[in-house]
Amino acid sequence: xxxxxxxxxxxxxxxxxxxxxxxxxxxxxxxxxxxxxxxxxxxxxxxxxxxxxxxxxxxxxxxxxxxxxxxxxxxxxxxxxxxxxxxxxxxxxxxxxxxxxxxxxxxxxxxxxxxxxxxxxxxxxxxxxxxxxxxxxxxxxxxxxxxxxxxxxxxxxxxxxxxxxxxxxxxxxx
Numbered sequence: 001x002x003x004x005x006x007x008x009x010x011x012x013x014x015x016x017x018x019x020x021x022x023x024x025x026x027x028x029x030x031x032x033x034x035x036x037x038x039x040x041x042x043x044x045x046x047x048x049x050x051x052x053x054x055x056x057x058x059x060x061x062x063x064x065x066x067x068x069x070x071x072x073x074x075x076x077x078x079x080x081x082x083x084x085x086x087x088x089x090x091x092x093x094x095x096x097x098x099x100x101x102x103x104x105x106x107x108x109x110x111x112x113x114x115x116x117x118x119x120x121x122x123x124x125x126x127x128x129x130x131x132x133x134x135x136x137x138x139x140x141x142x143x144x145x146x147x148x149x150x151x152x153x154x155x156x157x158x159x160x161x162x163x164x165x166x167x168x169x170x171x172x173x174x
Contacts, residue, residue, distance in 0.1 A: 091099070
């Protein structure tokens with residue numbers, strides 16, 4: 001391979017005369033001027049590579065032959081990881097926060113369901129206690145009514161005993 005005779009394709013930006021190309025983005029044909037400048041910048045030119053034999057030293061030629069492309073990582077035996085670790089998906093911070101909130105919301109949903117069950121149980125307990133209170137009030141009212149009727153019957157009985165004279169003592173009878 002002879003580097004002196006190889007023609008290289010390079011992108012050479014056209015910068016000559018740009019100072020005169022400044023213009024305002026208004027007026028007639030400004031789009032045409034922009035297109036011309038853009039096309040001038042996008043053109044490629046062929047250049048011959050300079051033969052710089054006096055400038056290149058043997059050390060440079062040796063270095064050029066031995067150089068390693070820095071973009072290609074060299075694997076060392078110490079840092080070899082299994083393919084599973086290479087393919088492992090590392091979650092982003094947003095995904096970690098999302099997972100945390102999903103776990104937190106599921107825990108809170110469980111607590112809410114549990115509290116709703118407790119609320120329902122307490123509501124049932126309240127209903128049962130209300131029924132018991134009503135029964136006790138009815139029983140108390142009935143007992144009071146029975147007591148009042150017994151008092152009336154007792155008063156009537158005493159009155160009848162007095163009127164018939166059965167309630168007189170022995171001394172009163174003599």
